[in-house]
Amino acid sequence: AQSVTQLGSHVSVSEGALVLLRCNYSSSVPPYLFWYVQYPNQGLQLLLKYTTGATLVKGINGFEAEFKKSETSFHLTKPSAHMSDAAEYFCAVSGSYGQNFVFGPGTRLSVLP
Amino acid sequence: NAGVTQTPKFQVLKTGQSMTLQCAQDMNHEYMSWYRQDPGMGLRLIHYSVGAGITDQGEVPNGYNVSRSTTEDFPLRLLSAAPSQTSVYFCASRVAGYTGELFFGEGSRLTVL
Numbered sequence: 001a002q003s004v005t006q007l008g009s010h011v012s013v014s015e016g017a018l019v020l021l022r023c024n025y026s027s028s029v030p031p032y033l034f035w036y037v038q039y040p041n042q043g044l045q046l047l048l049k050y051t052t053g054a055t056l057v058k059g060i061n062g063f064e065a066e067f068k069k070s071e072t073s074f075h076l077t078k079p080s081a082h083m084s085d086a087a088e089y090f091c092a093v094s095g096s097y098g099q100n101f102v103f104g105p106g107t108r109l110s111v112l113p
Numbered sequence: 114n115a116g117v118t119q120t121p122k123f124q125v126l127k128t129g130q131s132m133t134l135q136c137a138q139d140m141n142h143e144y145m146s147w148y149r150q151d152p153g154m155g156l157r158l159i160h161y162s163v164g165a166g167i168t169d170q171g172e173v174p175n176g177y178n179v180s181r182s183t184t185e186d187f188p189l190r191l192l193s194a195a196p197s198q199t200s201v202y203f204c205a206s207r208v209a210g211y212t213g214e215l216f217f218g219e220g221s222r223l224t225v226l
Contacts, residue, residue, distance in 0.1 A: 009153060034214060043117075043203060043217035044156075090155060092215075100146070100171065101215055103155040 002027045002093050004104035012110040019063075019078040021107050023091030026072065029099065033074040034092040035065055038106075044090060050074065061085070086111045115139050119204050119218035126194045126225045134189040134221050136204030142216070143209030145187040149173065149200040150220075156203065162187055163209050194225045 007022040025031055032051045036044040048059025055067040061084075065076045074091060091104040117138045126132055138145065146161035158171030162181040176198060178190040187206075191198060201222050205215040 004155075036217075041220075043219045044205075044215075045217075046214045049214055100158055100161060103148075103157075105153055105155040 002031070002095065002099060002102045004091050004093050004102055006089075006091055006104040006107050008107055009105065010108045010110065012112060013081045014112050015083055016080050019076070019081045019085065019109065021076040021089050021091075021109065023065075023074045023076065023104060024072055025074060025091070025093045027093055027095060029095040032094045033065075033067060034094070034101070035059065035063070035074075035076050036090045036092060036103075037061075038088045038090065040087075047076070047089075081109075081111045083111050083113065085109060117204055117206055117216050117218035119202075119221050121221060122219065123222050124224070126191075126223065128195060128225060130194050131190070131192050132194065132223075133191075134202055134204075134223070136187045136189065136218060137185050138187075138204075138206045138216070139185065140206065140216065141184060142206035143184065145181065145204065145206045146171070146215070147177070147179065147187070147189045148203045148205065150203060151200050159189065159202075191223075194223075196225045199223060199225045 003026045005024045034049045035047040038044045050067045058064045063078045088106045088108045090106045092101045094101045120135045143164045147159040148156040157173045160179040162168045204218040207215050
């Protein structure tokens, strides 16, 4: 069985500040991990993914995430927030055996001027 | 490049009415799925299909039917709508047999009165 938790349903940061969105997962098989972003009234767009190989993965719009197996975490970071980063962010886990995706509850990011 | 197309984008139903949400993809993806999105609950899997003629239940299948007669189309049917089915519905697809990312449609917002 797989599950995802995201700490903080709403995170606010100032423009230019560090963005840190937390994701912890549970998986009985080697996990594949994903971060998606959803802008208002739109579908979900892939930010980045971890499947195998390098544990630090870089995505679009300056975001990156690090897979830490010992901590079962896949936190999303961005060094400097922009107003355009305001959106909802979802962490998801799948498995190397083709399991269905399981999504976390989401974190809404607000960027303050 | 259409990707995943969902129709309609908005729909209002009365309790007990039936309707079909349409989903089509032009990427030749074997895997297709339907999710519902509710505040604070992330995305929950309703039904999925790994190829034409093959469907299976997800986490919240009650009240919904699906069929997959072609690779491209995966309609979701509500036979007797209930207020609890008020939600935003997303169709998503990916290549089967390889855990790549899900590609999402823009969503269908359904209100059941």
